[in-house]
Amino acid sequence: MRRSARQNAAAVTLAEWCRDNWVSMLLFTVALGLVYYDIVRQMVRVWSINDDYSHGFLVPLVSAYFLWSSRESLLKTEVRPADFGLLVFLVGVVQLVLASLSSEYFNSRASLVVVMAGAVIYAVGWKPFKSLRLPLFYLLLMIPVPAIIYDTLTLPLKMLVAKISVKGLVAFGYSVVREGNIIMLPNITLEVADACSGLRSLMSLLALSIAFAFLTQKRAWKRWLLIVSAFPIAIFTNILRVFCTGMLAKHYGHAAAEGFFHEFAGMMVFAVAMVLMMLLGAILRIGADKHES
Numbered sequence: 001m002r003r004s005a006r007q008n009a010a011a012v013t014l015a016e017w018c019r020d021n022w023v024s025m026l027l028f029t030v031a032l033g034l035v036y037y038d039i040v041r042q043m044v045r046v047w048s049i050n051d052d053y054s055h056g057f058l059v060p061l062v063s064a065y066f067l068w069s070s071r072e073s074l075l076k077t078e079v080r081p082a083d084f085g086l087l088v089f090l091v092g093v094v095q096l097v098l099a100s101l102s103s104e105y106f107n108s109r110a111s112l113v114v115v116m117a118g119a120v121i122y123a124v125g126w127k128p129f130k131s132l133r134l135p136l137f138y139l140l141l142m143i144p145v146p147a148i149i150y151d152t153l154t155l156p157l158k159m160l161v162a163k164i165s166v167k168g169l170v171a172f173g174y175s176v177v178r179e180g181n182i183i184m185l186p187n188i189t190l191e192v193a194d195a196c197s198g199l200r201s202l203m204s205l206l207a208l209s210i211a212f213a214f215l216t217q218k219r220a221w222k223r224w225l226l227i228v229s230a231f232p233i234a235i236f237t238n239i240l241r242v243f244c245t246g247m248l249a250k251h252y253g254h255a256a257a258e259g260f261f262h263e264f265a266g267m268m269v270f271a272v273a274m275v276l277m278m279l280l281g282a283i284l285r286i287g288a289d290k291h292e293s
Contacts, residue, residue, distance in 0.1 A: 014128050015075035021123075028119065035096075036112050043109055046144050055204040059142035062211045066135040077128045085122025085129075092118055109143045134214060141207040150199065157197035161235065165192075165242040174250060183242070188249045196242055201270050202234035209277055222284045229280055237273045241265050 018025065047056035067074075092114030099107035117136055120129045158181040166178040177184045181192040194200070206227070213226035245265060 011078050011080060013075065014077045014079055014124060017079045017124060018075075032112075032115070039108050039112070042105070043143065047142075050144070052150075052200045052203055053142075053144045055207050056142040056144075059139060059207055062207075063135040063138045066138065066211075066214070067132070070131055074128065074131045077131055078125075079128065080125035081123060082121050082125045085118045085120065085125075087118070088121055089115055089118030092116075106143060106146045110140060113137065113139050138210065141210070145203070154194050154197045154199050157199055157235065158192045158194070161196060161198060161239050161242055162192040164239050165246060168239070168243045169246050172247070174246065176246065183246060185246065185250050188253055190242075190246060190249060192242055196238050198235040198238035201238060201266075201273060202230060204270065205230045205234050205273050205277070208274070212277060212281060216281050217284060225284065226277065226281055229277065233273050233276050237269045237276070240272070241269045 012020075043056070047053050092111045095107050095114055096111035099105070099111060113136060117129070120132055120136070162178055162181045162183055166176055166183055169176045169183075175186055183190040183192065209227050209230040213223040217223045217226060
């Protein structure tokens, strides 16, 4: 197969490439900033007003940490530009244009990651891209999920949380009836709202579990186990939240299901979820330490 002049050029390290091409890198960064300024600004606004996505402020910082922590090995990586990156770049541009014309926010925001991935592959090749995959694709976690997907997942999760919580209350001797996501106690009626479905805490917990997995685990299967565990942990802790709210509401009425207690319960649910995640990570690390010794 014929190779392009770019591919036939003498191999250099990424550090040398950055030193020789810093002006081009700066111009590309400025151009990218100008194109995506409004898109990113609107996304940051969503983070600030929607608690479901407040973790978005942390995602770029964690991504930057991943990049910084691997800088020494990354800068020694051999640069071999790949023309396939241009195709990926163009796909990202088309994605941005079509999404902008149709006011489809998720794809317009996600196109930023696609464009950057394409630019990396085209400019420096697959080896540096392999090292940059984690910080690049981690940025996808800062993008709010499309409303249609969020709503589709929320309803069945609310039903599941309500159903299991009611079974728990019945098992503890409480008189309770459920209709859909409505829980009826003798003195109060509770609604399992969207915030109690587990999806809200799942969004933040998933972002944190990925960071925690890559920072604490070396084996791929252990990382995946920690990441996947975010799903059952988020659901379990929200079931626990609704169950405890039901018990307290039976004895203390509306005061236990509204206001400060409701907000405090939400924070405690996430704290419990993080403790469970750390315990699982510690167990996996103990297994690794025993194997190494």
